[in-house]
Amino acid sequence: MPAAPEQPVLRFAPSPNGYLHIGHAYSALVNQRLARRLGGKLLLRIEDIDTGRCRPEYELAIYEDLAWLGVAWETPVMRQSERFPIYAAALEDLTARGLAYPCFCTRGDVSRALSDIPDWPADPDGVPHYPGVCRGMSALERQCRSAAGRRSAVRLDMRAALGGISGPLIWREYGESDAAQQIIADPAIWGDAIIGRRDVPASYHLAVAIDDAALGVTDVVRGMDLYHATSLHRLLQRLLLISPPAYRHHDILRDDHGAKLSKSARAKSIRALRAEGESAASIRRRLGF
Ligand code: GLU
Secondary structure, three states, rough: OOOOOOOOEEOOOOOOOOOOHHHHHHHHHHHHHHHHHOOOEEEEEEEOOOOOOOOOOHHHHHHHHHHOOOOOOOEEEEEEOHHHHHHHHHHHHHHHHOOEEEOOOOOOHHHHHOOOOOOOOOOOOEEEEOOOOOOOOHHHHHHHHHHHOOOOOOOOOHHHHOOOOOOOOEEEEEEOOOEEEEEEHHHHOOOOOEEEEOOOOOHHHHHHHHHHHOOOOOOEEEEEEOOHHHHEEEEEHHOOOOOOOOEEEOOOOOOOOOOHHHHHOOOEHHHHHHHHHOOHHHHHHHHOO
């Protein structure tokens, strides 16, 4: 008998560092529509590794606003702040394999190291590639700095990581269509990216790669602003022996001035629109649902 086809699993993964706005509503609704069309389930993941900016009241607002909009998710809800030991173990593993290293540099150290270098490359977020100051540090020096209380981030050693994989690194991209394309990942555009922050043993990139696999996500539906991040996620998946989901990056809603809504001062929160008397049905209609 042929094996039963796996049930598609989708997830909406907001960060509780502010109230959801119309761009989040769009992403959640695209997820819900696709989950229904594929006969899949929709999960919710709270991406709260940024313990300084995330607040419980924003998390509660996520549940309330989504429910008000008519978005339903299956429980349990995954909360990343409860999973730090899992991310820390992955960081240790990558470091022990020589694919990642502790970095003691502050932002100021990095700018100083780059101050005389013209035309230095930057990553897709506009952050200059790390110049490698801490990459070749001896184990003894690392130990001394840690013992002296110097805190470190963890960076991926991009060259070592790329050297350690064989075969092409690709992902299946649907965009907003029904036809998949094979996209060749290009993780080198990120340089020696931070995969463990100085304050918490995780980064967005590491946590998302691990958690999409842990939840059995088959289709990642998220905004086009994360398209280039997928190259790094694919590399982390390969290094951590995780099988990749398909990706469906959707268009980003912009304000009248072309600014991404999340960055725009004009992005009204869903609860502000609701307080002004707009109904959930009207927001859904406005977004094409
Ligand atoms: N937490 C991210 C955000 O709120 C989304 C991450 C993802 O969907 O991969 O932008």
